Amino acid sequence: MPLDNHFDNYWREHQSHYLRQATWTIARPLWPRFDALSQKLLWLKPAMKGVRIVKDSTIREVYWVDPGEYLMYKLKYNI
Numbered sequence: 001m002p003l004d005n006h007f008d009n010y011w012r013e014h015q016s017h018y019l020r021q022a023t024w025t026i027a028r029p030l031w032p033r034f035d036a037l038s039q040k041l042l043w044l045k046p047a048m049k050g051v052r053i054v055k056d057s058t059i060r061e062v063y064w065v066d067p068g069e070y071l072m073y074k075l076k077y078n079i
Contacts, residue, residue, distance in 0.1 A: 015036070016077050018052060018061070018063075019036070019050060019063060019073075021052045022050030022051055022052040022061075022063055023050065023051050023052070024048050024049070024050045024070075025048070025049050025051075026046055026047070026048060026049070026067070027046070027047065027048075027049040028044060028045065028046055028047065029042050029043055029044070029047055029049075029064055030044070031043070033047070033064040034064065035047075035064060035065055035066050035069060036050075036063040036064060036065050037065055037066075037069045037070070037073055038066065038069050040066060040069075042064050042066060046067060047064050047065060047066055047067060048064070048065045048066070048067055048070045049062065049063070049064055050062070050063040050064075050065065051063075
């Protein structure tokens with residue numbers, strides 16, 4: 001039985017909302033990090049680092065994304 005596609009759409013909408021709220025900079029991960037969009041391993045090469053502060057909290061969420069994936073994501077979803 002195939003999985004319901006509604007969960008994928010729901011997750012994509014929430015993820016894009018969180019990625020829109022993040023402040024993006026270019027940085028080099030000194031330790032292995034996983035790409036938030038494609039789940040590839042990023043390490044020692046330039047990558048986009050997004051930091052989002054959770055509302056009413058001091059928790060910071062950090063997202064790492066490959067620059068090529070980030071550009072395609074921005075073009076595809078018009079962020």
